[in-house]
Amino acid sequence: MEETYHIPVLLEETIEGLQIKPDGIYVDCTFGGGGHSRAILQQLGPNGKLVAFDQDEDAKRNLPDDDRVIFVPHNFRHIQRFLRLHQLNAVDGIMADLGVSSHQFDEAARGFSTRFDGDLDMRMDQRQAVTAFTVVDTYTEAQLHKLFEQYGEVTNSKTLARKIVAVRGQVSLKTIDAFKNALREVVKGNPNKYFAQVFQALRIEVNDELGALKEMLQQLPKLLKPGGRIAIITFHSLEDRLVKNFFRRGTFEEPETTNPFINDEQVNELKVITKKPVIPSDTEQKRNSRSRSSKLRVAEKVMMV
Template sequence: MKKEKEIESSDAVYHVPVLRDEVIEQLHINPSGVYVDCTFGGGGHSRAILEKLGEEGKLVAFDQDADAKRNLPDDQRVLFVPHNFRHLQRFLRLNGISQVDGLLADLGVSSHQFDEGSRGFSTRFDAALDMRMDRRQEKTAADVVKGYGEQQLHKLFEQYGEVTNAKTLARTIVEKRKVSPIQTINDFKTAVSGVVKGNPNKYFAQVFQALRIEVNDEMGALKELLEQLPQVLKPGGRAAIITFHSIEDRLVKLFFKNNTFEEETENPFETTEKLRTLKPVNKKPIEASQDEIKKNPRSRSAKLRVAERT
């Protein structure tokens, strides 16, 4: 992931906020309201929210990655919570907040995490197979590669990475780890080099994405976040979620539409409309402009969906 531009008020390039202006526009910020940035990172989105807030406003910033804390602005209106956003409601209540006016989540990996070679997120470096966003947790990518059975590996590469030869890849890993331990990025790339299909960079990006999602239970965390929105948002409050791959986007789209993760079947005899507390604001996701994509290529795959609490 390239370092594209410097974040204001930050000593080093950390993360370029994607769709920043679109997020601010969609949140309809109330100057005296309470807002949550579920993925603080480099603080780009948070700073944009703070610019719209008055003295009475409040911003709650969540980030499970300890590195993010050094990007905090010196601002009394900011409350930092060093935990995963799946614990949203719990930590809001602990701080005397029952409902908020708006919420943002910019999912996936920050540019900083990709660029910090020792974290194990990027195939550009050799490092331990780590990939933990929260380094307080125990399970690493090496643990997944070492301990998961062939079926488990097949399923995660197929579902989370959409890897075309997921079954072959899983079998290869199981065979190779019997001969030699797979503990680093280079160990992994060497072990599976014989089954790489197509462009190696794209192939490993998909494989690493699958491992990262599994290590951090990203789908589980996203589901828990979405399920809390009807209770956490005030009536008229909005949630803006930015996704970077189809698996996340499908979950967000489905929950915003149905307020459940179950696909609804059309019943021609049912005329009563089901009561939903969340309604999508935009039928189609908002995507980055060509200008933004040129400045920040990472924004190419970004999709912003917004829902409003009724």
């Protein structure tokens, strides 16, 4: 099932990075097709445990019949709350694959892909009210400009935002085709690449992906046992920068030039294991084109003296 639902990216590298103990407790923050989870379960003994998070209702269909698995149908930003709910205060390893699952891209009705027509939706959690259509229909020009510039790195984000605000009063932007047709004249360069960036920006906004990632990362040091590991796979520079800075410095801020008179040394409980991000092999990139932009970073909780 998981191969058609979602091909797990950097699978062996992630499992190796986690250094799984047979009787350990592990968390898969993004269960999806269950590829990474199955690989973790193969390394766990009968006393091991796996907690699998996924806010997407469809992912539940991929759950293995295994009493070592606890499934949490919620966003990983609530990781600490749900681990405590299951009387789990500290775990041996945590992983997250931040990519959108192939299933979400391939289901036309979900509205994630520019390849199909369907509602402009993009909600990973179908229980939430805000869709991509809500964003393009109600955000101000300034809000739209900012999100296309920051989350999609769209070259003419200001022109695009102005165009959306101008046309939305005359035509409905509720479907993918209607949205693309209404904006044809402002498209720069390759239309497929252009709309991929626009859709990425909308998806990040609709699902508050960067906000959720920040909240999750901040909880991780407290949740890991000393020596426990975190492995996170990112798919674009915005995510990767957050993970890199947090692993290195315990903060999301970029390091500033140091002032010798100010001691603002951040206490960091994590040690970076991957000095450079791990990227997929040529073979994997050929086999799964969606793995091309992926990067894996691994960190370990250190013993605080």
